[in-house]
Amino acid sequence: MPGDSTAVSATAGPRQxxxxxxxxxxxxxxxxxxxxxxxxxxxxxxxxxxQLAATCAACHRVDGHDKGIPSIVGLSEEQFVTLMRAFKSGxxxxxxxxxxxxxxxxxEIAILxxxxxxxxxxxxxx
Amino acid sequence: MTCWTRRQFGCLAGAMCIGALRPKTARGQAKAQxxxxxxxxxxxxxxxxxxxxxxxxxxxxxxxxARYTTCFxxxxxxxxxxxxxxxxxxxxxLEQRYGVKVVHDSVTAIDPVAKNVxxxxxxxxxxxxxxxxxxxxxxxxxxEGYDDAAMRIMPHAWTAGPQTRxxxxxxxxxxDGGVFVLVAPPDPFRCPPGPYERASLIxxxxxxxxxxxxxxxxxxxxSFFAQDVFEDGWNRHYPGMIExxxxxxxxxxxxxxxxxxxxxxxxDTFKADxxxxxxxxxxxxLAHQAHLADQSGWCPIDPLTFESKxxxxxxxxxxxAKAGNMAKSAFASNSQAKVCxxxxxAALTGSERFAPHLFNTCFTLLxxxxxxxxxxxxxxxxxxxKVNDFFLSKIGDKAETRREAVREANGWYAAFxxxxxx
Numbered sequence: 001m002p003g004d005s006t007a008v009s010a011t012a013g014p015r016q017x018x019x020x021x022x023x024x025x026x027x028x029x030x031x032x033x034x035x036x037x038x039x040x041x042x043x044x045x046x047x048x049x050x051q052l053a054a055t056c057a058a059c060h061r062v063d064g065h066d067k068g069i070p071s072i073v074g075l076s077e078e079q080f081v082t083l084m085r086a087f088k089s090g091x092x093x094x095x096x097x098x099x100x101x102x103x104x105x106x107x108e109i110a111i112l113x114x115x116x117x118x119x120x121x122x123x124x125x126x
Numbered sequence: 127m128t129c130w131t132r133r134q135f136g137c138l139a140g141a142m143c144i145g146a147l148r149p150k151t152a153r154g155q156a157k158a159q160x161x162x163x164x165x166x167x168x169x170x171x172x173x174x175x176x177x178x179x180x181x182x183x184x185x186x187x188x189x190x191x192a193r194y195t196t197c198f199x200x201x202x203x204x205x206x207x208x209x210x211x212x213x214x215x216x217x218x219x220l221e222q223r224y225g226v227k228v229v230h231d232s233v234t235a236i237d238p239v240a241k242n243v244x245x246x247x248x249x250x251x252x253x254x255x256x257x258x259x260x261x262x263x264x265x266x267x268x269x270e271g272y273d274d275a276a277m278r279i280m281p282h283a284w285t286a287g288p289q290t291r292x293x294x295x296x297x298x299x300x301x302d303g304g305v306f307v308l309v310a311p312p313d314p315f316r317c318p319p320g321p322y323e324r325a326s327l328i329x330x331x332x333x334x335x336x337x338x339x340x341x342x343x344x345x346x347x348x349s350f351f352a353q354d355v356f357e358d359g360w361n362r363h364y365p366g367m368i369e370x371x372x373x374x375x376x377x378x379x380x381x382x383x384x385x386x387x388x389x390x391x392x393x394d395t396f397k398a399d400x401x402x403x404x405x406x407x408x409x410x411x412l413a414h415q416a417h418l419a420d421q422s423g424w425c426p427i428d429p430l431t432f433e434s435k436x437x438x439x440x441x442x443x444x445x446x447a448k449a450g451n452m453a454k455s456a457f458a459s460n461s462q463a464k465v466c467x468x469x470x471x472a473a474l475t476g477s478e479r480f481a482p483h484l485f486n487t488c489f490t491l492l493x494x495x496x497x498x499x500x501x502x503x504x505x506x507x508x509x510x511x512k513v514n515d516f517f518l519s520k521i522g523d524k525a526e527t528r529r530e531a532v533r534e535a536n537g538w539y540a541a542f543x544x545x546x547x548x
Contacts, residue, residue, distance in 0.1 A: 045178060045179070046178075046179035046180060046468070046471055046475075046477050047478075048478070048480045050179075051464075051468050051480050052480070052483070054175060054464045054468075055461070055464070055483050055485060057541070057545045058457060058460050058461065058485070058487070058541070058542055058545050059487065059538050059541055059542065060541060061540065061541040061544055062544075062545075063544070065540075066537075067536075067537050067540065068533050068534050068535075068536050068537010068538065068540065068541075069534055069537040069538055069541055095499065095501055095517040095519075096487055096499060096501040096517070098501075098517065099485075099501040099502070099503050099515050099516075099517050100485065100501070100503065102503070102515055103483060103485075103503035103514060103515060104483075
């Protein structure tokens with residue numbers, strides 16, 4: 001990785017640099033991406049998990065607060081799948097969640113479970 | 127890694143070239159330009175999810191107002207249960223966190239050939255795609271005498287803000303024993319349970335402060351959404367206070383006389399102390415000006431992308447869209463905005479498209495401790511949007527279930543407005 005190199009110092013002249021042009025281009029690309037993310041405060045997120053989770057965000061706060069409506073960020077994948085199956089079968093009451101669960105395939109539920117578990121870990125790290 | 131191989135560099139250079147070539151952009155600009163017109167629930171949600179989905183788009187939201195007051199929950203303000211300020215939201219987070227450019231101006235015209243829009247302030251903005259979320263307009267002449275001047279005496283309060291405040295002031299000034307007349311619109315209209323929730327929550331206010339007051343609903347319809355649940359609630363909470371007259375009884379609402387505060391139906395004239403006239407509705411003005419609406423007054427769209435069937439490159443979402451069997455509601459607009467945003471992201475950035483999910487959920491208050499809920503999932507195909515699954519609270523629900531629904535409603539409002547504006 002370019003960052004591992006110790007050859008670049010303030011006093012190093014161009015002749016002494018071990019950095020190749022390619023490494024510099026790579027570093028600039030990475031740096032510009034980091035700056036772009038830092039400016040926006042988030043990375044672009046548009047995979048299937050994010051698209052499905054957008055539906056959940058209409059009722060469940062994604063910042064972890066849970067006043068009135070329980071938070072789903074940080075549930076383990078197992079917890080999420082078990083809950084959704086219980087809503088789907090009617091074993092657990094909650095008509096709104098039953099309607100939502102019944103509209104999702106088992107594969108979509110698994111993708112959502114993974115998305116919110118990962119999101120929970122991100123939130124904990126902050 | 128010490129050095130890039132020629133092949134690695136070739137890949138990188140190739141990727142940079144592809145990045146430079148895609149997406150197809152307006153007038154050679156670096157990023158694809160998406161203009162979202164209208165900063166209500168649909169528009170603000172679309173702007174957020176477009177910006178959130180890709181860095182390759184430049185998202186501009188055009189909205190004349192600095193702040194938006196939600197129509198949903200405005201009946202709680204009329205009841206004295208919430209302040210209007212608590213229902214009012216700004217666009218700062220969309221700008222600062224998501225990088226949406228917010229332009230406070232009004233669109234005067236959309237040119238689908240030149241692919242640009244003109245603003246009242248004089249600017250012209252070019253676009254690759256437009257998302258139009260114009261909300262509702264009122265059908266002119268549907269009720270004789272009900273014009274812009276009449277709305278300042280007999281408010282519709284069906285777009286929230288000054289109209290809602292005016293209605294609340296009139297209700298506060300009304301003497302005990304007065305008659306509040308609510309004119310309910312014909313289908314389709316924004317928020318099917320809305321007029322009846324309004325009657326319920328104004329009755330809640332009257333019960334406390336003007337217990338001899340009466341509420342008369344003059345309806346343009348012969349039945350309404352969740353009618354049995356509402357009528358059960360009215361009998362339990364406000365016996366004898368609310369009277370509902372269907373069109374088969376009145377023959378239809380024909381005219382208003384603002385000076386006399388009269389509402390005239392085919393057969394009778396009703397004297398109001400406070401009148402709330404909610405007229406027949408259609409897509410907002412700009413949809414008509416841009417030739418996006420058909421003879422029904424609403425905008426036909428492709429149910430999978432919400433792209434107009436009349437003007438390619440322009441997507442119409444929210445109440446203005448003719449979205450099959452979807453209700454016209456804030457929740458539905460938010461749901462449509464996400465489906466539309468993901469379709470535009472796929473078209474402009476090549477991101478993967480997944481099966482759309484469309485929902486509507488509604489919390490309707492009958493009293494401060496009694497809310498009913500409904501939930502609908504829809505299935506969309508290239509032709510239309512159909513109801514897939516439907517739930518509605520029932521007469522005889524436990525009181526605790528209804529109380530819990532009020533708590534959920536308040537939690538939902540916070541989460542939902544965060545999803546749109548936060």
